[in-house]
Amino acid sequence: MSRLLASAGLCVLTIAGVLTPAHAQQLPTKRTLTLEAAKRMAAAAEAEARRNNWAVSIAVLDDGGQLLLFQRMDGAELVAIDIAIRKARTAVFFQGETKALEEEVTKGGRTALLPIDGFMPLEGGIPLTVEGKVIGAIGVSGVSGEQDAQCAKAGAAALGVK
Numbered sequence: 001m002s003r004l005l006a007s008a009g010l011c012v013l014t015i016a017g018v019l020t021p022a023h024a025q026q027l028p029t030k031r032t033l034t035l036e037a038a039k040r041m042a043a044a045a046e047a048e049a050r051r052n053n054w055a056v057s058i059a060v061l062d063d064g065g066q067l068l069l070f071q072r073m074d075g076a077e078l079v080a081i082d083i084a085i086r087k088a089r090t091a092v093f094f095q096g097e098t099k100a101l102e103e104e105v106t107k108g109g110r111t112a113l114l115p116i117d118g119f120m121p122l123e124g125g126i127p128l129t130v131e132g133k134v135i136g137a138i139g140v141s142g143v144s145g146e147q148d149a150q151c152a153k154a155g156a157a158a159l160g161v162k
Contacts, residue, residue: 033062033128033136037159038069041138045155049073049142056142056151057084063135065092073142080141086118087125087148088139093118095134098125099149124148126156 038060049056055075060068065088072081087098094101101121104110113119123145128136138155140148 031130031133031135033060033068035068038136040158041155042069042071044158045138045140045151046071046073048151048154049140052147052150054143054147054151056140056148057081058151058155059084059088059139060155061085061088061092061137061139063092063133065089065137068136076142083120083122083141084124084139086120086139087122087141087152088137089118089125090120091125091127091137091139092134095127097123097127097149098139099123099145102145122148124152126152128156128159 041060042058045056045058050073055073055077057070057072057076057080059070062068067085070081070085090098090101098121101113101119102123105113105121113121120139122141124141125137125139126149127134128138138152140151140155142148143151
């Protein structure tokens with residue numbers, strides 16, 4: 001098979017078994033957000049919302065901005081679904097709280113940021129940082145930005161991360 005591919009102008013490289021323990025030690029290690037951790041975060045964010053009689057949507061995304069967990073509380077508005085996911089994705093991609101981006105757009109006049117696909121510069125998206133690396137984010141939507149952020153921070157606190 002590899003002779004056939006080589007004759008077609010393609011190069012085939014077999015790397016199975018190439019990594020020795022010494023080589024493996026040179027590779028970086030990466031913290032990842034698990035589904036179990038996402039469930040704990042969402043539960044803590046929901047508990048904060050319930051304590052305050054708020055109905056919100058909660059999204060937890062991994063470090064690539066992909067959805068790990070989503071839940072919408074009874075009574076939460078439908079529009080909050082998309083907003084919660086986009087807040088979390090914005091927090092991952094910009095590696096910071098969405099509140100800072102909201103201020104940059106509203107007070108700093110950086111409206112050029114608005115057309116970015118999926119961008120949501122509204123308070124309530126919190127990146128999850130471990131050892132200086134963003135491992136994911138939580139986004140909450142359904143009440144005011146400050147209240148959304150309060151729930152998101154409660155979720156992040158359930159993991160003991162920033």
